[in-house]
Amino acid sequence: MMARISHIQTCFLLSTVWWICNTNGIDLDGHLQQLKENYEILAAILNLLETLERKVEQHDNLFIDLKNEQHQLKVESSDPILRTCSHIRATLPSQTSGMYWIDPDGQGIGDEPIYVYCNMSTGSTAILHDSESRISVSRCNDPGCYSRLINYSATIKQMSALAQLSNECHQSIRYDCTSSPFEINGIVYSWWNDRDGKPQYFWSGSRSSVHTCQCGIDYNCFEALSDCNCDSSLPTPLADIGVITDKNILPITRLNFGRTVLDSSSGIHTLGRLECTGQVAPVRAMPSSCEDLWRIGHTLSALYSVMGVAMVENVYCDFTKLPNDAGFQKSLGFGYVDIRSSPTYFYVQKNTTFYATDTPIPFEISKVNVGGAMDLKSGTFTAPRPGRCFFSFTGLAQFPFSSPYKLRLGVGLYLNGYLNGRSWVANTARNQWSQFTLQSTLNLDAGDKVWLQITDMSDGVYLYDSANHYTHFTGWLLESEETSNSL
Numbered sequence: 001m002m003a004r005i006s007h008i009q010t011c012f013l014l015s016t017v018w019w020i021c022n023t024n025g026i027d028l029d030g031h032l033q034q035l036k037e038n039y040e041i042l043a044a045i046l047n048l049l050e051t052l053e054r055k056v057e058q059h060d061n062l063f064i065d066l067k068n069e070q071h072q073l074k075v076e077s078s079d080p081i082l083r084t085c086s087h088i089r090a091t092l093p094s095q096t097s098g099m100y101w102i103d104p105d106g107q108g109i110g111d112e113p114i115y116v117y118c119n120m121s122t123g124s125t126a127i128l129h130d131s132e133s134r135i136s137v138s139r140c141n142d143p144g145c146y147s148r149l150i151n152y153s154a155t156i157k158q159m160s161a162l163a164q165l166s167n168e169c170h171q172s173i174r175y176d177c178t179s180s181p182f183e184i185n186g187i188v189y190s191w192w193n194d195r196d197g198k199p200q201y202f203w204s205g206s207r208s209s210v211h212t213c214q215c216g217i218d219y220n221c222f223e224a225l226s227d228c229n230c231d232s233s234l235p236t237p238l239a240d241i242g243v244i245t246d247k248n249i250l251p252i253t254r255l256n257f258g259r260t261v262l263d264s265s266s267g268i269h270t271l272g273r274l275e276c277t278g279q280v281a282p283v284r285a286m287p288s289s290c291e292d293l294w295r296i297g298h299t300l301s302a303l304y305s306v307m308g309v310a311m312v313e314n315v316y317c318d319f320t321k322l323p324n325d326a327g328f329q330k331s332l333g334f335g336y337v338d339i340r341s342s343p344t345y346f347y348v349q350k351n352t353t354f355y356a357t358d359t360p361i362p363f364e365i366s367k368v369n370v371g372g373a374m375d376l377k378s379g380t381f382t383a384p385r386p387g388r389c390f391f392s393f394t395g396l397a398q399f400p401f402s403s404p405y406k407l408r409l410g411v412g413l414y415l416n417g418y419l420n421g422r423s424w425v426a427n428t429a430r431n432q433w434s435q436f437t438l439q440s441t442l443n444l445d446a447g448d449k450v451w452l453q454i455t456d457m458s459d460g461v462y463l464y465d466s467a468n469h470y471t472h473f474t475g476w477l478l479e480s481e482e483t484s485n486s487l
C-alpha cells in the first residue's frame with residue numbers, strides 16, 4: 001500500500017511540476033489554489049483507502065493474531081490449567097466470560113493447551129475457527145467442487161477430549177442457497193466431513209445415516225417432499241439452519257458444496273464454533289474405570305485399582321490415549337494381576353517319600369513353573385521382583401508304627417531361613433495316613449527366598465509320596481509393587 005501511495009504521489013507531483021511549467025504564469029494563484037484543494041482531497045481519499053485496507057488486513061489476520069496472542073499468553077502463564085470452561089467455572093466461580101487456556105487431554109501430557117472462549121454464565125467452552133463469517137461458495141458444477149478445510153484453534157485430540165468430558169457438544173451450520181441444492185435428481189453435491197474425515201449428509205440433529213435438515217425433522221420444508229429447503233429446484237432464496245448435536249463426530253472439519261453454476265445460483269455457508277457444555281455425570285464414590293480416573297484428573301499412566309462390579313479390579317490405564325481409543329484401559333483381572341510381560345507362578349509335586357530334616361524339601365515334578373522362579377532341586381523359590389506372593393502346600397504323613405506316644409510330622413514355610421509358619425499332624429495308630437496343608441501370603445522383596453522344610457519328625461514317620469503324587473506346592477506372585485499404584 002505504501003509503495004502504491006508513493007508511486008501515485010510521485011506522478012502527481014511530477015505532473016504538477018510539468019503543468020506549472022507549462023502554464024506560463026497565467027492565473028497561477030487560482031490554479032495553485034485549485035491544486036492545493038485537489039491535493040488535499042486526494043490525500044484524504046488516499047488516507048481513507050489506507051485505513052480501509054489496513055482494516056481488511058486486520059480482519060484477515062484476526063485468526064493469526066489470536067494464535068500469536070495465545071503464544072505470548074502461554075509463555076507468561078504458569079498457573080495450573082484446568083480441563084474445560086465448566087471446570088474453570090466450578091473451581092473459580094467469580095471469573096468473567098472471555099478467552100481462557102484449557103487442557104482437555106490433561107496438563108503435562110498429550111497435546112499442548114488450547115485457547116478457547118468460556119461463557120461463564122453457561123459454563124460452555126467454544127473452540128474458534130477460521131471460517132466463522134458468512135462465506136460464499138465459489139461457482140462450480142461437480143459434487144464437492146467447492147471444498148473448504150476448517151482450521152480450529154485446537155487439535156482434533158483436544159476437541160475429542162473436550163467432547164468426552166462434556167455433557168453435550170454442538171455446532172451450528174447454516175447454508176443460504178438459491179438454486180444450489182445439497183442433493184437433486186439422486187446426485188449428492190454437498191456434504192461435510194466429521195472429526196474422522198468421514199463424509200456426512202445431515203445438516204441438523206444427530207442421525208448420521210440419513211440426508212436431512214431441520215425442516216425435514218420438523219416436516220416443514222419449502223417443498224413438502226424434500227428433506228431440506230435447499231434441495232428445492234426453484235430459483236428461490238432459501239436457507240437451511242441446523243445444529244449438529246452428535247458430540248462423538250464433531251467438529252465439522254471440512255465443508256463441501258457443488259452445483260452452483262446456474263446464473264441464479266448462490267450459496268453462502270455460516271459455520272458456528274464447536275460448543276461444549278457441562279461435565280459428564282461426576283464420578284461418585286469410588287472410580288470404577290480408567291475413564292473415571294481420567295475425568296477426575298489422573299494423568300500418570302500406571303496400574304490402578306478400581307471398583308469392579310463386586311470387588312476391586314486391577315487395571316492398567318494408558319492416559320496418553322483418550323477413553324474411546326483402543327488400549328486406553330487394560331483389565332488385569334480381579335484380586336490378582338497377571339502381568340503378562342513377566343508372570344511368575346509354579347506348581348510342583350513329589351514322586352518319592354522324603355524324610356530329611358534341616359534341608360528344604362526338593363521336588364521332582366514341575367507341572368508349571370512360569371517365570372522359572374522355583375528351583376526344583378533345591379526346592380527354593382526366589383522372588384524375581386517385589387510383590388505379594390501366595391503359597392499353598394499339601395502333604396501326606398505316613399505313620400507306619402503304633403505308639404503309646406503321639407508321633408508327629410510338621411512342615412514349615414521358611415522365608416530367608418526364618419520359620420514363617422508351620423503345619424503338623426500327630427497320631428498314635430499304625431498305618432495312619434494324614435493329609436495336612438499350609439497356606440500363606442507374603443510380601444516379598446526381589447531376591448527373597450522361600451522354601452518348605454520338615455520342622456518336626458518322629459522316628460519312622462515320613463512325608464510319603466509315590467507316582468500318585470500326594471505332595472503339592474504351588475505359588476503365585478500376585479502383583480508387582482513397582483508398577484502398582486493404588487488409589
Ligand SMILES: *[C@@H]1O[C@H](CO)[C@@H](O)[C@H](O)[C@H]1NC(C)=O
Binds near residue numbers: 097119121122
Ligand atoms: C452465554 O451463553 C448464553 C446462552 O447461549 C448467551 O445468551 C449469552 O449471551 C452468552 N454470554 C456471553 C458473555 O457470551
Ligand SMILES: *[C@@H]1O[C@H](CO)[C@@H](O)[C@H](O)[C@H]1NC(C)=O
Binds near residue numbers: 149150151
Ligand atoms: C488452514 O490451515 C492450513 C495450514 O495452516 C492452510 O494451508 C490453509 O490455507 C488454511 N485454510 C483456510 C481455509 O484458511
Ligand SMILES: *[C@@H]1O[C@H](CO)[C@@H](O)[C@H](O)[C@H]1NC(C)=O
Binds near residue numbers: 351352364365467
Ligand atoms: C520321579 O520323577 C522324575 C522326573 O519325572 C523321574 O526322573 C523319576 O524317575 C521319578 N521317580 C520315581 C521313583 O518315579
